[in-house]
Amino acid sequence: MENDITLRQETAPAEMSVKDVERQIGKIQELMAAVMKKDEHYGVIPGTGKKPSLLKPGAEKINFIFRLEPEYKIERHELPEGHREFEITCVLRKIGTGEKVGEGVGSCSTMESKYRYRNVADYEILDTPIPKDSKERKAEYRKQGFGMKQVDGAWYWVKYTSTAKSDNPDIADVYNTVLKMAKKRAYVDATLTATAASDFFTQDVEDFAQDRQDEAITKKPEPRHEAGTRIPDDTTKPAEGQTTVIEPNEEDLLKAEGAAIVADKLLSKERQTQLWNESGKNLKAYVESLRKEPAIMF
Numbered sequence: 245m246e247n248d249i250t251l252r253q254e255t256a257p258a259e260m261s262v263k264d265v266e267r268q269i270g271k272i273q274e275l276m277a278a279v280m281k282k283d284e285h286y287g288v289i290p291g292t293g294k295k296p297s298l299l300k301p302g303a304e305k306i307n308f309i310f311r312l313e314p315e316y317k318i319e320r321h322e323l324p325e326g327h328r329e330f331e332i333t334c335v336l337r338k339i340g341t342g343e344k345v346g347e348g349v350g351s352c353s354t355m356e357s358k359y360r361y362r363n364v365a366d367y368e369i370l371d372t373p374i375p376k377d378s379k380e381r382k383a384e385y386r387k388q389g390f391g392m393k394q395v396d397g398a399w400y401w402v403k404y405t406s407t408a409k410s411d412n413p414d415i416a417d418v419y420n421t422v423l424k425m426a427k428k429r430a431y432v433d434a435t436l437t438a439t440a441a442s443d444f445f446t447q448d449v450e451d452f453a454q455d456r457q458d459e460a461i462t463k464k465p466e467p468r469h470e471a472g473t474r475i476p477d478d479t480t481k482p483a484e485g486q487t488t489v490i491e492p493n494e495e496d497l498l499k500a501e502g503a504a505i506v507a508d509k510l511l512s513k514e515r516q517t518q519l520w521n522e523s524g525k526n527l528k529a530y531v532e533s534l535r536k537e538p539a540i541m542f
Contacts, residue, residue, distance in 0.1 A: 265440075268310075272441055275309055277531060286445055298445035300428050303435040310439055312336040312345055314431055318423075326415050327360070329353035330423050334430035336438045346438025350429025352422045359418045361409040367393060367402040374401045 260268075280286060285302030288294060298306075307313070317333040331351045337344050354360060374392055378385060378401075385391055393402045412418070436442045519537075523529035 268440065269443070271309055272306065272439065272444060275305060276444065277534075280305060296445055298432055298436060298441065300432060302445070303432045306435055306439055306441060307336065310345075311339045312435075312438060313339050314434065316427060316430070318427075323353070323355065325411075327354045328415075328419055328422065329355070330426040332426045332430040334427070334434040336434045346434055348430050348433025348435070348437050350426045350431070350433055352426035352429065354412075354415050354418055354422050356422075359415070359422060360412055362412045364408050364410045366406045367404045369393075369395065369400045369402050372401050374399060 276286075280302055282288075282296070284299070285305060286296040286298050288296045313336070315335045315337060317335070319331040321329040321331070323329055329351060330353075331349070333347055333349050335344055335347045375381075375385075378392055382391070389404050391402060391404065392399055394400075436445060515537075519533045520530055523533050
């Protein structure tokens with residue numbers, strides 16, 4: 245008796261048309277202009293050119309809109325003196341069908357300096373009380389050689405006299421951190437490859453987002469108005485025939501910045517200048533004019 249065996253034959257996906265490519269690029273353009281924010285989803289790293297780096301939250305947004313889910317293959321390598329390295333391959337598949345769309349790789353090791361070493365500092369305890377703004381100005385004070393330190397259960401204001409690096413005695417404490425970092429690197433790499441987003445972004449620079457968050461200063465939110473809205477001032481009534489223009493809020497600026505990144509890739513400087521002038525140098529009108537450009541159309 246013969247066994248009936250059904251074989252699943254893998255078929256190559258159909259080629260994408262030029263229109264399909266245009267639609268995919270348009271989705272990324274629209275996402276950048278409407279949702280993604282600088283220093284949260286992408287960021288321009290000083291000294292690395294103008295192309296922004298894609299951060300993990302931005303990669304998650306791109307994969308969400310294209311309905312892609314990650315699958316990971318993890319390789320662990322044991323190194324001398326308790327060190328460890330992870331190599332990860334991230335495969336992105338379509339949700340629902342499981343079709344492979346692309347893959348990326350990433351690695352991270354406890355031998356990287358940020359994990360391998362710890363700063364050891366000599367210091368002297370000062371009679372000066374801890375400044376009230378010590379937390380807000382921590383980075384500034386540290387550059388000057390001052391800081392807070394807990395000694396025998398009490399906090400003191402100290403002056404650091406020297407700093408040096410020593411091997412991290414608790415290297416196992418960073419195993420999970422290194423694993424997560426390798427995973428993130430592979431995920432961002434796979435996103436750029438699978439969605440052809442390299443035209444707009446470069447590879448993620450790992451600690452950029454956190455560094456910027458540490459330096460950020462919380463600001464009191466300003467009252468929001470739609471960009472370009474013409475309303476009279478609350479206290480001073482404008483003369484007849486005159487109007488007061490409200491400056492664009494931060495969200496409008498971020499959207500316009502995303503649109504400008506897209507425009508820089510697809511339009512000449514002359515065309516961008518022409519559209520800016522034709523829009524009356526109004527951010528909202530400028531973004532709308534970019535949406536109607538045949539080369540962009542998002």
